[in-house]
Amino acid sequence: MNIEYEIFKKSKIDYNKLTKYGFKKDNDNYIYETNILNNTMKCLINIKGDKINGTIIDLTTDLEYTNFRLNDITGEFASSVKNAYQDLLNDIKEKCTTKELFIMPQSNRITNLIKEKYNISPEFLWEDYPDFGIFRNPNNQKWFGLIMNIDKNKLNKKSTGNVDVINIKLDNEVNDFLKIKGIYPAYHMNKKYWITITLDDTLTDNEIINLVIKSYDNINKNK
16 A cells, blocks of 8 residues: 555645755655654655655664555554554645645646636546546636546556546547557547547646647637
């Protein structure tokens, strides 16, 4: 179980606040150490870019303790370690981050670019899918974009893990763009007119926003 990912998703690190919190900067790494559970366990938190990793050391043995990461914890001690670790991470999140609308950095940058150009913010319509946000053309209420967080194997059977993507409408140009790395047949939408783009920096922000503009224009002319 990736505890760090679940707690810090949709959060943007404020590095100035990290140092005030007590993190020590070592090249590109921010490192924090503290003891929990009456000084019986030591937590080591390492933040580099948007990657957050944590290690717990049992101070009675000086060995790494990992049982708190099991999906099905049955022991009381492992549960207490997990709870204390989560409390620490949530405290860091509250004091050292700002809330983001989407999980991946490029998704939030593209959202900001759409806001700057069209003054349109995403709408989150589904309680069961809180990471899905639509962008709607105000002239006709039609969608011109949909950002989702999905499993990569929905796009490529050889890939695993989650990724943010954006669906946009290109009408008759779809086949031309499917030759580009990072662009796939539309996930969960009409593949004849829509494409899916991964928001993992495979394409630049400028390349993606230009395609978003195409989508907006395609929707707008059909108002």
